[in-house]
Amino acid sequence: MKQSTKLLSAGLVLLLGATLGCSKQINFLKARNELNRGVRAFEATNFTAAAEHFNTALEYDPELLAARTYRASSYMMQYVPGSSSPENLRVADDALQGFREVLEIDPQNQLAMSSIASLYYNMEKAEEAKEWNMKLIQAFPDNSAAYYTIGVIDWGQSYKRTQEVRAEVGMRQEDLGPIKDAKMRQALAEELAPVQDEALKMFNKAIEINPDYEDAMNYINLTYRQMAEVAPSNEEYERLSLIADEWVQKTLDTRKRLAEASSRDLISAE
16 A cells, blocks of 8 residues: 555656646747747737746746847837926836846846946936946947046036036137136146046047947047137137037038948949
8 A cells, every 4th residue: 555655646746847848838838939929929019918928937937038128129129319208107117127137147148238228328317328328338338428427427517517508607608608707718628637548548449449430530520619618718729619610520421421332232232
């Protein structure tokens, strides 16, 4: 009798194991099916439906990293920059949380890090955007876009403050610099020097990584024009403006060269 009981117990254990194994395999297949359906919806730009499929996939297989990444990306694609509606902010928060979950599993996931940085930038949260772009640089030192974005944030800060001071001293948009009030100009120059220096450093690093980075070249031009606004003399204003003009020409030359190369490639492909 005892032997029969032992055999029955062993048989039940084996049956349970087989059942659990079968259930796990079924969930595995269901998760992949939902993942594929979500990817198709994502590619068709139906991001709401895509997120639902990825959610279902994660219910079947919580360890499916691709579904977790795609789900966060689906939320991100629903975010509309500039809108402060509760629904829009909710999808932004869902995207941020989703990408953070990806990083908990894969701390070096470049897509998740760059997406968080991009979301914060589009949400106009400059400090958070800089923080995450710095993290991106630390993990991926050759990410030229991260350097560029930090530079753009710095330039934006410089431009905003410069326009505020120009308005305070009664300068119109079309009035040439430097800022007329010498005392206010000097104070602003001291305030903005670290920001402008960092901007130039970041743009130059982006170009060092990608020598054809024409947007970075153009922002170097714009940064020198901001520096000219707080120049201590008319002579220094002219010198900085000439440097800015040189970067305008570099931008145009690069744009022309890239366009010509693209045209040659199209002709070769025909």
